[in-house]
Amino acid sequence: MEIKGSVALVTGGGNGIGEAVVKHLAKAGAKVAVVDMVQKNIDRVVKDIKAMGGEAVGIQANVTSEADTARYIKGTLEAFGQLNIAVSCAGIIRDGTMLSLDKETGKVSKKLGLDKWQAVIDTNLTGTFLTMRDAAEAMVNGGWPGLLVPISSVNKVGQVGQINYSSAKVADALMPKIIVGEFLMRGIRNIRCVAIAPGYTATPMLTGMNQDALKAILEDVHLGRLVAPEEIASLISYCVENEALNATTIEITGGLCYPRGIAK
Amino acid sequence: MPSLLYNDMQFSVDPSGDRWDITYNLPNGTSALAAAGLFPGLAEADAAIRALALVKTIFPVGIKSVGPDVTHPNRIGDLKIVGPDVTHPNFIYWDKDSVSSPKTL
Numbered sequence: 001m002e003i004k005g006s007v008a009l010v011t012g013g014g015n016g017i018g019e020a021v022v023k024h025l026a027k028a029g030a031k032v033a034v035v036d037m038v039q040k041n042i043d044r045v046v047k048d049i050k051a052m053g054g055e056a057v058g059i060q061a062n063v064t065s066e067a068d069t070a071r072y073i074k075g076t077l078e079a080f081g082q083l084n085i086a087v088s089c090a091g092i093i094r095d096g097t098m099l100s101l102d103k104e105t106g107k108v109s110k111k112l113g114l115d116k117w118q119a120v121i122d123t124n125l126t127g128t129f130l131t132m133r134d135a136a137e138a139m140v141n142g143g144w145p146g147l148l149v150p151i152s153s154v155n156k157v158g159q160v161g162q163i164n165y166s167s168a169k170v171a172d173a174l175m176p177k178i179i180v181g182e183f184l185m186r187g188i189r190n191i192r193c194v195a196i197a198p199g200y201t202a203t204p205m206l207t208g209m210n211q212d213a214l215k216a217i218l219e220d221v222h223l224g225r226l227v228a229p230e231e232i233a234s235l236i237s238y239c240v241e242n243e244a245l246n247a248t249t250i251e252i253t254g255g256l257c258y259p260r261g262i263a264k
Numbered sequence: 265m266p267s268l269l270y271n272d273m274q275f276s277v278d279p280s281g282d283r284w285d286i287t288y289n290l291p292n293g294t295s296a297l298a299a300a301g302l303f304p305g306l307a308e309a310d311a312a313i314r315a316l317a318l319v320k321t322i323f324p325v326g327i328k329s330v331g332p333d334v335t336h337p338n339r340i341g342d343l344k345i346v347g348p349d350v351t352h353p354n355f356i357y358w359d360k361d362s363v364s365s366p367k368t369l
Contacts, residue, residue, distance in 0.1 A: 031301070043296035050285065055301030059322050075321040078314070079302055113338035115346065 001084065001145050003240050004029030008085035009076050011063050011131055014041025016203035017151065018089030020229030021236055026054035028237060030085065033076040034058045037090075055080070063090045063127030073134045082142055085240055086135035087149040088128040088172075093205075094120050095161045117164045124168035132175060132193070139191050146191040147240055150175045154199040154253050173197060173249040180247035192246040194239045199253025202226035222255025266312035271325050277308075277315045284311045286319065298322060 008025045012018035014036030026032045026049045034049075034056055036042045042058035049056040057079040061068035076083055094116035102109040128150045139146035152173035159166050176193040183191060200206060200217055206226060207214075218224060235252050239245050257263050268275040274289040275298065282305050286298040298319060303311045337344035 039296075046297045046300060050280075050297055050300035053301075055283070056297075057299035057302070057318070057322070058297070071321055071324065075318060078318045078321055079299055111340075113345070115338050 001147065001240050001243060003237060005031075006084040006240070007031045007033070007076065007080040007082050008087065009033040009035060009072065009083060009131075009135060010087045010089055011035045011061075011072075011127070012088075012090035014038050014045055016089070016205070017198065017201060017229045017232050018087070019045055020233040021087050021089060022056075023049065023052070024230060024233035024237055025085065025240075026056060027052060031055040031080045032057075033072065033079065035061050035063070035072045035090070037062060063088070063131060064122040066130060069130040069134050073138050077138060077142075082144045083135060083138045083146065084144055085147050085149070086131055087151065087236060088131045089151050090127055090131075091124045091151065092120060093162070093165050095165070097161055098163050112163065120164035121168055124165065125171050128168075128172050128175070132179065136179070136188075136191055140188055143190065148176075148179065148191060148193040149236055149239065150193070150195040152195045152197040152249055154197050154251055154256055156197060156249075169197070176247045176249060192243065194245050194247075195249040196232060196236060196239075197249050197251045197253075198227060198232050199251070199256040200226050201232065202228050220257050220259060221253070222257060225254065227252060227254050266308060266315070268312065268316055268319065270316065270319055271323060273319075273323060275315065275319055277312050279308075284315065286315050288319075288323075 003025060008022070008030045010018050010022045010032065013022040013032070013034035018036070022032050022034050022045060032049065032054065034042050034045050037060065039060045042060055046056045046058040057075060059072040059075045061072045063069065073083065096112045096116055098112045099108050100110040101107065132148045132150060135148060136146070150172040153165070153169040155162055155166050156170040156173045157166075173195050176195050179193040183189070200221060218226070232252055235250065239250070255263065265279065266277045268277065276287050278285045278287060280301060283301045284303045284306065285300045286302065287295045288298050289295050303314050306314065337346050339345075
């Protein structure tokens, strides 16, 4: 599928990886819908794309809302008349161990709250499902060639302190196999699905963290630096253009290893 | 360049080559781009109609209450503790125009 002339929708498109994906695709000639929770981020990205000579529409929405999802799909179709690429970058973290112990008694002093569990599952899993489902619906009904891109994470293998995040991201990583299998079963041949699992990426969340902690993280990365959001965007562009990539999850980590050098 | 008033928001549809940009006024007196490079080749009147339909989708009329997510409380015994860090937009939509919105352009 050619990027030029296609229409892409990116949730979480107002910053981080999502912003890089939106700008990369717009630069390559795609028309883009920038979906985000924060209106001022949307305004900034749409303005940047206009300055690049691109075509964009900004839609403020919450990906956990079924009504909002229907609205940003509809808005994209009203603006550009079709939809070809849907990238689900919107995500949050609410880290914490499942149990915390009292140092003196050794008894459980605190449990990970359902609020922290549910908020991450709602955004990172349900939000991705809703975007993939409704984007696929539009692509099937419109008969347009399409690519669905759930964003997983290298922490799908299981990261301590992130039982909520890792659970959502491993489920996101499973989506391509299931979705494409169902497409085959239903005779839907015009849509592919490829998930991307980034490693530690140079988003504002990571670059703004404690620099000593960041240095410790990078000791486990063979590349020796954080993955740039633009490198992830470039991989997604490649997935758009290479139609043999399908029903799989691709990791892009710079070679993230466990301390003894075993690739994660 | 057509100007639209919808849901007490002021929009303008501005030509950009053979395409159209939609800008809207912000409360601080500045403006922001809602969309850029749309509706190639459309005449001004047609672009204005398409723009109104689009802004009605992007900025739906309704009430947004942002607060604790009461459906997912953290339970400790009989206590229900609702995390303050959960944003739970509860958006109520309806199709009717606001009193300030024109029925037609």
